[in-house]
Amino acid sequence: MQNTIHTTGLDALYLASIDSGVKRITAVAGFPITAVAEKFIRDNDNTYDLHWFTSEKSAMETALGASVCGCRSLVLVKHVGMNLLADPLITSVTHTIGAGVVILAGDDPAAFGSQNEQDSRWYGKIAEVMVFDPSGSQSAYSCLTRAFEISEEASAPVIIRITDRLEKSEGCVLRTTPRTGVQGKHFEPSVWKLTMHGKHQRFHLRSQPILIREAEASPLNRVSLKGTVGMISSGVVSAIVDSTLSADNRWADVSHLALDIVSPFPYGLVADFLKRHESILVAEESEPFIESHVRVFGNVSGKETGHLPYGILDKGHIVFALENLDKAHPGEYTSIQTIAERGPRPICSDCPYMPLYHILRRLDVMIAGDMGCSIRTAPEPLGAVDTGFSLGGAISTACGFNKKGIAVIGDFGLAHSGIVGLINAVDHGSDVLVIVLQNDVAAMTGGQPSPDVKEAVRALVPDLETFDLDASVRNMGDAAAEELERVIQEKLAQKGVSVIYVKCKCVMY
Numbered sequence: 001m002q003n004t005i006h007t008t009g010l011d012a013l014y015l016a017s018i019d020s021g022v023k024r025i026t027a028v029a030g031f032p033i034t035a036v037a038e039k040f041i042r043d044n045d046n047t048y049d050l051h052w053f054t055s056e057k058s059a060m061e062t063a064l065g066a067s068v069c070g071c072r073s074l075v076l077v078k079h080v081g082m083n084l085l086a087d088p089l090i091t092s093v094t095h096t097i098g099a100g101v102v103i104l105a106g107d108d109p110a111a112f113g114s115q116n117e118q119d120s121r122w123y124g125k126i127a128e129v130m131v132f133d134p135s136g137s138q139s140a141y142s143c144l145t146r147a148f149e150i151s152e153e154a155s156a157p158v159i160i161r162i163t164d165r166l167e168k169s170e171g172c173v174l175r176t177t178p179r180t181g182v183q184g185k186h187f188e189p190s191v192w193k194l195t196m197h198g199k200h201q202r203f204h205l206r207s208q209p210i211l212i213r214e215a216e217a218s219p220l221n222r223v224s225l226k227g228t229v230g231m232i233s234s235g236v237v238s239a240i241v242d243s244t245l246s247a248d249n250r251w252a253d254v255s256h257l258a259l260d261i262v263s264p265f266p267y268g269l270v271a272d273f274l275k276r277h278e279s280i281l282v283a284e285e286s287e288p289f290i291e292s293h294v295r296v297f298g299n300v301s302g303k304e305t306g307h308l309p310y311g312i313l314d315k316g317h318i319v320f321a322l323e324n325l326d327k328a329h330p331g332e333y334t335s336i337q338t339i340a341e342r343g344p345r346p347i348c349s350d351c352p353y354m355p356l357y358h359i360l361r362r363l364d365v366m367i368a369g370d371m372g373c374s375i376r377t378a379p380e381p382l383g384a385v386d387t388g389f390s391l392g393g394a395i396s397t398a399c400g401f402n403k404k405g406i407a408v409i410g411d412f413g414l415a416h417s418g419i420v421g422l423i424n425a426v427d428h429g430s431d432v433l434v435i436v437l438q439n440d441v442a443a444m445t446g447g448q449p450s451p452d453v454k455e456a457v458r459a460l461v462p463d464l465e466t467f468d469l470d471a472s473v474r475n476m477g478d479a480a481a482e483e484l485e486r487v488i489q490e491k492l493a494q495k496g497v498s499v500i501y502v503k504c505k506c507v508m509y
């Protein structure tokens, strides 16, 4: 039975999961994935089990465990989480899986809520997996339902790149028959008869051809042939291209190849499109992924030629590129965004950690920040931390400083991966003061609960002190900050690893 409903991309992903018989969902919070996970939590119909994870690697590994036992699994992570998840992902492709595993990788073009701008489509190349890049609600539904099937056919996980704009897109969705009460494929242990090299050979000879056939022939990749100029796009940009071309008669003769499947790259389909056109414009976000595959063919414009900006694209960008297609390098996108131009995104003005940040600003030592609210204290006027490389990365970064410095890390970042840095710091006898911001939530990503690993930390680092900043401010007023600074200075003067848990209640959660 089929029925059509008008819905958002987010709801379409939810419905596709339900209709695909998903049993296990593992999620790590972060923009734009938190909204997806919250949808599944809110509308849990008891057909699946969902848990927040502190680490993307663990989220992927648990999904793989469910897969080998026949449960279709969905992994929800933001783009930076793909970097951690890549380890089990890449090995799972040659190891083989059981029931389908689909990763929803939440990209953030323009880095609205992220520490960088990263394009998850490249993981299709690195891991040799299929990557879908849906363009709207129907596409999101169709890609996800097909992703589970192809994951089982090829015995490898599949990635679907999503964005905030895809989640919010609206359109009609044709639902197919829900897959209820059906167990997925189980893991086939005979693969252990193969060497590790043999497993990779098996992938290239058996699984990869299935993926290539799908990418070349899938109706999800759509071609509209018109004149001598052609556009190639993927993701939500395809919908923007469609509306741009249909809105203005000047572009009535522009052909359009909309790719919902970008990995394996459909070389045959794209080569045929290229042959039929004198010039090509590639529109995609965030990086020139498709463009890099076709640039060698000649008259191809896009981000690398300066016709379109890197990162997020809108209709105005596409109109500009089409109007300037005859120029080799239009040179429009040369400015670099500053905080002063964009406007600051500071921490909450009533953040209870403000006294700590003012202390950190005054100290004459290097201070490694972490992902989370503390990263927003790096720019002026606070200027509290010096660096911010990765979630959980502050402790290891501070261990590289030339003298005892400070690592400021949230309790979520510590549980995510920071504790591994702490183990190394202790093992190496490093000089570092670790300040853990203990507010029991992942504040930056929506207030998800943070696991308490304090006793594990105490077992590693006997020199552990807890400073209840909220209580101190209540009892001592301004003197609380002086007392906290005294404790910090005392720990800085000591050799070795010291930990101060600074306890506060986040005013947001």
Ligand code: SF4
Binding pocket: 347, 348, 350, 351, 352, 353, 373, 439, 443, 444, 506, 507, 508, 509
């Ligand atoms: S969200 Fe919470 S922890 Fe983060 S800046 Fe605001 S009050 Fe502070």
